[in-house]
C-alpha cells in the first residue's frame with residue numbers, strides 16, 4: 001500500500017561557519033556584530049533534514065514537502081537562491097530575526113502558527129522535520145515545542161535514519177550516548193524528527209530545480225508574516241567570546257622518534 | 270514549603286536510571302550542582318527516580334522523593350517520558366527543574382516545558398545563585414561565545430552538561446519514594462523502543478570517558494610523499510593507537526564525508542565520530558589531532574578539550590594559529606608508527 005506523507009521541514013538560517021562571530025550588546029538584547037552583513041547558509045542539520053525529506057517524498061508518490069523558514073526576508077532570499085537548487089520544495093517564510101539569542105518558545109509559537117496555516121496540509125500525514133539543534137541557539141528546543149503545539153506525541157531527536165515499513169510504521173535510529181543509536185518504531189505519522197547528519201550527501205546544484213522552486217519562492221517571500229520576539233522574562237547578563245588564542249609552540253626540527261617520546265610522555269603524564 | 274536560604278526556589282531534579290538500574294554519572298553531577306546551589310536548602314531539592322528505588326541518593330538531603338514507576342516507563346520513549354516529567358513537575362510545583370543533559374532528557378524536556386508553560390535552557394555549563402537569583406551559563410553559535418542568563422519566568426527548566434559539578438557522593442540508604450501515578454493512554458504508546466544499535470565492542474571507537482581524544486583528519490587518506498595514498502596503513506596505525514591508548518576516536522568532517530562521496534575510507538569511521546560545528550563537542554582532558562587542518566568549523570568542537578596537540582605537515586595549518594598548545598610539523602604516518610611502538 002502506498003504511504004503518503006506531508007513533510008514540513010523547519011529550518012532557519014545561520015552565519016556561514018567559516019565567519020568569525022562577535023557578540024554586541026543592544027537595547028533589545030545581544031546580537032552579532034554586522035549580523036546583516038554576514039553571509040548566511042541554511043542551518044546545517046536542518047539542511048540534512050531537508051535532503052532526507054526530499055528523498056522520502058520522492059520515494060512516496062503523492063507526498064508533499066514544505067520548508068518553513070524564519071529569518072530577515074532579504075537574507076532568506078539570498079540563502080534560498082542556493083537552497084532552491086538542491087531539492088524541490090514549497091517555501092513558507094516568516095520575516096524576523098534569525099539569531100541565536102531569540103527565545104525558542106516564541107519562535108516555536110510563530111512556526112506552529114505558520115504550519116497550521118498551510119493550505120492543503122493533512123496533519124494526519126504530517127512528518128515534522130528539522131535539525132536536532134541549530135547552529136545558532138544550539139538548544140534543540142524549538143522543534144519539540146512546535147511538535148507539542150501541534151499535539152504530536154511521537155518525537156525523535158538526533159535522527160540518523162528513518163525507514164518507512166510496509167505497514168506505514170516508521171523505524172527511527174536516534175543518536176544516544178557513546179556512539180550508539182536507539183532503535184524505535186512508531187505506528188506512523190504524525191511524528192517529529194530532529195535530524196542529525198542522516199545518510200545522504202548534499203545534493204549537487206540543479207539550475208532546473210532552482211528555477212522551478214524560485215517561481216513559488218518569490219511570492220512566498222512576499223507573503224512572509226512578520227515575527228517580533230518579545231524575549232519576555234529572559235535576561236542576558238553577559239555575552240563573551242572565550243579566550244581565543246593559545247601560545248602555540250611550533251616544533252619543526254624533531255625526529256619522529258623524539259616527537260613520539262614527547263607525545264607518549266604527555267599521554268601518560 | 271521549605272525555602273532555600275539564598276534561593277527562593279522549589280527545585281526539582283529529574284534523574285533516570287540506566288537500563289541496568291545504575292545511575293549515570295551525569296545524574297550524580299547534576300545532583301552535585303543542585304546541592305551546591307542551595308547547601309542549607311538542599312532540603313528543597315526534590316528528586317524523582319523512575320523504575321528504581323531512591324536508595325542511591327537517599328541521603329542527599331532532598332525533602333521529598335517522587336517516582337514514576339512502571340514497565341511502560343522503562344523505555345526511553347518521548348510520550349511516556351514527557352508524561353512522567355510533566356506529572357513530576359506538577360506534583361512538585363517546582364519553580365526550577367534541573368536534569369542532566371542525557372539523550373533521554375534532552376529528547377523530551379523542551380516539549381515538557383511547552384506543556385507546563387515553562388521556559389527551558391539546555392546545555393548549561395555552570396549554575397550559580399547570585400544575589401538570590403539563579404544564573405546559568407551556556408554557549409551559543411556552536412561553542413563560539415558564552416552567555417550568562419537569568420529568567421523571570423517560572424517554571425524554568427535547565428538541562429545540565431556533564432562535568433557541571435563534581436558528582437554527588439553520599440551513603441546509600443533507603444528513601445521513601447512517593448509514587449506519582451501517570452496514565453498512559455494508547456496515544457502515548459504508538460512508539461516502541463526495541464533496542465540499541467552499537468558497534469561490536471572491539472569496534473567501539475567512541476569512548477566518552479577516555480582521557481584522550483584522538484582526531485584523524487582527511488590527510489590520512491590523501492596522497493603522500495610517494496604520490497600514493499595509504500589508507501590501509503592509516504587504518505592500521507589509527508586502530509593500533511586506539512587499542513594501546515584507549516583513546517576516543519574523533520574525525521574531521523572531510524574524512525567522514527569521503528564515504529558518502531564513494532572514496533577510499535577508513536571503515537571504522539562514521540559521522541558519529543565527527544567533531545565540530547556539525548559534529549560532536551566531546552569532553553576529554555587531552556586531545557591529539559593528526560592529519561587534520563584545524564579549521565575553525567572543526568576546532569569549535571574542541572571547546573571542552575583542555576590540552577591540545579597536533580601533528581601536521583603544514584606549519585601554517587589552523588592549529589598553529591593559537592588553536593593548539595603544541596604543533597609538531599611532521600609526518601603523522603612516521604610519528605604514529607613510533608608512538609605505537611612505545612605504547
Ligand SMILES: Cc1cc2nc3c(=O)[nH]c(=O)nc-3n(C[C@H](O)[C@H](O)[C@H](O)COP(=O)(O)OP(=O)(O)OC[C@H]3O[C@@H](n4cnc5c(N)ncnc54)[C@H](O)[C@@H]3O)c2cc1C
Pocket residue numbers: 017018044485486487488489491493520521522523524543544545546547548549559560561562563564565566567568580581582583586599600601602
Ligand atoms: C557548514 C559547515 C559545517 C562544517 N562542520 C564541520 C565539522 O563539524 N567538523 C569538521 O571537522 N569540519 C567541518 N566543516 C569543514 C571544515 O571547514 C574543513 O573543511 C574540514 O574540517 C577539513 O578537514 P581536514 O582538516 O581533515 O581536511 P583537509 O583540510 O583536507 O586537511 C588535511 C590536512 O592533513 C595534513 N596532512 C596530510 N598528510 C599528512 C601527513 N602525512 N602527516 C601530517 N599531516 C598531513 C595536511 O597538511 C592538511 O592540513 C564544516 C564546513 C561547513 C561549511
